[in-house]
Amino acid sequence: MPSAVTLSQITKSYGSFTAVDRFSLEVERGTVFGLLGPNGAGKTTLIKILTTLMRPSSGDATVEGFSVLSAGKEVRRRIGVVPQENNLDRYLTARENLILHGRLHGMKPAEYNPRIDELLEMTGLAGRQHDFPDTFSGGMQRRLVVARALVHEPRVLFLDEPTTGLDPQSRRALWEHIRRLRHTMTVFLTTHYMDEADALCDRIMIMDHGESLADGSAAQLKDAFSRAHTYEVDFRGDASGFREILEELPFVRSVEQEGATFRLTLSGEDALKPLIDSPVGRQIRKICLLEPSLEDVFIALTGEKVRE
Ligand SMILES: Nc1ncnc2c1ncn2[C@@H]1O[C@H](COP(=O)(O)OP(=O)(O)OP(=O)(O)O)[C@@H](O)[C@H]1O
Ligand SMILES: [Mg+2]
Known part of the structure; x- marks a missing residue:
């Protein structure tokens, strides 16, 4: 056919x-x-x-x-x-x-x-x-x-x-x-x-x-295109000071913070367990994988520049 x-x-x-x-x-x-x-x-x-x-x-x-x-x-x-x-x-x-x-x-x-x-x-x-x-x-x-x-x-x-x-x-x-x-x-x-x-x-x-x-x-x-492994993490209680700890962890590539919510880019899926086992691990209330949208994929492939 x-x-x-x-x-x-x-x-x-x-x-x-x-x-x-x-x-x-x-x-x-x-x-x-x-x-x-x-x-x-x-x-x-x-x-x-x-x-x-x-x-x-x-x-x-x-x-x-x-x-x-x-x-x-x-x-x-x-x-x-x-x-x-x-x-x-x-x-x-x-x-x-x-x-x-x-x-x-x-x-x-x-x-x-x-x-x-x-x-x-x-x-x-x-x-x-x-x-x-x-x-x-x-x-x-x-x-x-x-x-x-x-x-x-x-x-x-x-x-x-x-x-x-x-x-x-x-x-x-x-x-x-x-x-x-x-x-x-x-x-x-x-x-x-x-x-x-x-x-x-x-x-x-x-x-x-x-x-x-x-x-x-x-x-x-x-x-x-989700190879970046970015997770959104909420902590229980007071999370001040967590940023420094997270930045020190070898498997954490980057940290963004908005109040008690952190956006962590990890080195890979196998970094999840070490994160849970880390000093801040017990305080994690919620963790979820951030899925890229189709628009993220589109921009990643074709760039940000506006066409003539
Ligand atoms: N008749 C034409 N003469 C010269 N260049 C042309 C002609 N038609 C299209 N092009 C050029 O060919 C390229 C592709 O155009 P096309 O219309 O296929 O793009 P497109 O993907 O449909 O874009 P859009 O999303 O704006 O509709 C563009 O660079 C355009 O300037
Ligand atoms: Mg067209």
Whole structure:
């Protein structure tokens, strides 16, 4: 069974600038894959190549087994696309936008009408379906673009920052919908929201400067970057003077203190027992491992610097 999406050694150059460099990837069917990366990392470039809007400079990519180079039509038939910029037809009403899309995919009214009713309901736009997109808020337009991508029940759904500009209610409604879709289609999304990637994606890839930096489930990525072994420790009673004692312990790398709460970075997991056995050990009331967030992982990999 072919993968839903493959990229093999994809390179894309704009003039002398290489935006994506020999990038390879396979996405398993029926999963939600999330591509994360700072502005300019190359996410949209990859989505444009996969959705046949742009040809790679070298390498090949497939969707549901069809090459984007030699079988673009087959690819387009099987995908739904939510581009980073809304591209609705402003001279058609919301419903007409969806109907046009259904027709372009060879659907008959008996097929697309019930589907469109369902999608308008799901995106909360049923009451505005006969209005023009220009009269919609940014978030409502975004929801309409998402609905449009689903009219023809694609096998693979590409979402380039689908929830940018959506209010928390709409974001959650869309998450819910994506979760329901995951068993019937493959979802390939980009996002700048770490909580979104954490909540939705079976697998996350963090990229920068056209290359992959890390790849795995949210839990795997956090694990791989929690080597620092930082613990939050609360002591019983008066903890004044503990700081000096803790700093002297050979297996304690660093100490931060906020009142009676200490943040200790230990040399490793095997330092826990010596800590308990140390002079302050009996006074420990609570100790817990500080898990890095996905955002910590992202910043550790891509740096703090803001992109041009
Ligand atoms: N048409 C183009 N001509 C020249 N350079 C381009 C073009 N499109 C993209 N680039 C450059 O390629 C790089 C990758 O851009 P891309 O749009 O893929 O980034 P992205 O990861 O989607 O970023 P963002 O998070 O801001 O959407 C950037 O440095 C961008 O300036
Ligand atoms: Mg982009």
